[in-house]
Amino acid sequence: LQTIYFGGGSPSLLSNKQLSQIFEAIQQHFNLSEIQEITLEANPEDMNLEALTYWKSLGIERLSVGIQSLNNSELQWMNRSHTAEQAIKSLELAKDVGFQNFSLDLIYGSEKKSLLQWQHELDWVLSVGVNHLSCYALTIEENTPFGKWAKSNQLIAPPDEHAEMQFHYLGQWAAKNHWEHYEISNLSKPGHQAIHNSNYWAGKPYLGIGPSAHSYFGSSRRWNVSNNAMYISGIQIGAPNFTEEILSQNDIVNEFLLTQLRLNKGVNIQQINIL
Numbered sequence: 244l245q246t247i248y249f250g251g252g253s254p255s256l257l258s259n260k261q262l263s264q265i266f267e268a269i270q271q272h273f274n275l276s277e278i279q280e281i282t283l284e285a286n287p288e289d290m291n292l293e294a295l296t297y298w299k300s301l302g303i304e305r306l307s308v309g310i311q312s313l314n315n316s317e318l319q320w321m322n323r324s325h326t327a328e329q330a331i332k333s334l335e336l337a338k339d340v341g342f343q344n345f346s347l348d349l350i351y352g353s354e355k356k357s358l359l360q361w362q363h364e365l366d367w368v369l370s371v372g373v374n375h376l377s378c379y380a381l382t383i384e385e386n387t388p389f390g391k392w393a394k395s396n397q398l399i400a401p402p403d404e405h406a407e408m409q410f411h412y413l414g415q416w417a418a419k420n421h422w423e424h425y426e427i428s429n430l431s432k433p434g435h436q437a438i439h440n441s442n443y444w445a446g447k448p449y450l451g452i453g454p455s456a457h458s459y460f461g462s463s464r465r466w467n468v469s470n471n472a473m474y475i476s477g478i479q480i481g482a483p484n485f486t487e488e489i490l491s492q493n494d495i496v497n498e499f500l501l502t503q504l505r506l507n508k509g510v511n512i513q514q515i516n517i518l
Contacts, residue, residue, distance in 0.1 A: 246439035255289035280438040287325040290333035295340040305344040317355035346375035352406025353381040374435035444502045
């Protein structure tokens with residue numbers, strides 16, 4: 244293994260005992276001598292002194308923190324459990340424990356965020372000394388509270404130009420402050436690109452464990468059932484708890500193009516000939 248990533252859902256909800264069990268299982272089945280990065284996605288409200296200290300003791304050295312916004316009214320609107328003050332304090336506490344490698348999640352393009360507020364949030368990023376950002380445009384999905392609100396006209400999405408303006412400012416901010424906007428939603432200080440996520444975009448194999456997790460093996464892909472009970476039952480009785488797709492040559496080439504076009508380095512056409 245090169246990387247381990249605890250992500251999707253809220254892995255910071257796991258107890259110390261549960262995390263220990265997972266690490267013990269990983270150590271039993273895999274060679275960890277070449278590990279380059281171990282990341283845990285964490286919500287600010289879960290980042291207390293006891294948890295942070297234990298995560299550090301397990302070998303987790305990178306935290307991906309779901310800050311989303313520094314505007315309390317926007318956080319409430321997004322149904323987040325933390326406040327902006329909690330988010331700021333959680334980073335300070337993590338630094339006190341000894342963490343130095345952080346990625347922050349921020350959302351732009353919502354009706355609650357003005358360009359000026361977005362500028363203030365990015366200025367704050369510089370002040371706290373983090374080295375990686377994942378910035379996502381707010382997307383209204385069906386079968387979510389936002390989707391239902393949109394259908395009933397309780398939520399009127401701002402025009403596309405609202406998010407476009409904030410995205411363009413993000414690129415200008417990165418260039419001005421010598422950050423690399425290396426993937427459409429990801430930015431880092433030089434030398435701090437996310438190794439795990441970069442392996443996705445490079446088309447390297449990965450193993451996904453847990454309900455809904457995806458795995459990729461180069462010529463095939465699997466995705467686990469999303470239902471917790473069905474996933475556990477499948478393990479207990481030794482029945483397949485995933486769906487598998489065999490990728491055609493066209494699929495492989497199209498996915499290569501799709502992922503490479505997300506990167507600032509673009510597509511190396513010569514590589515298509517060896518896929």
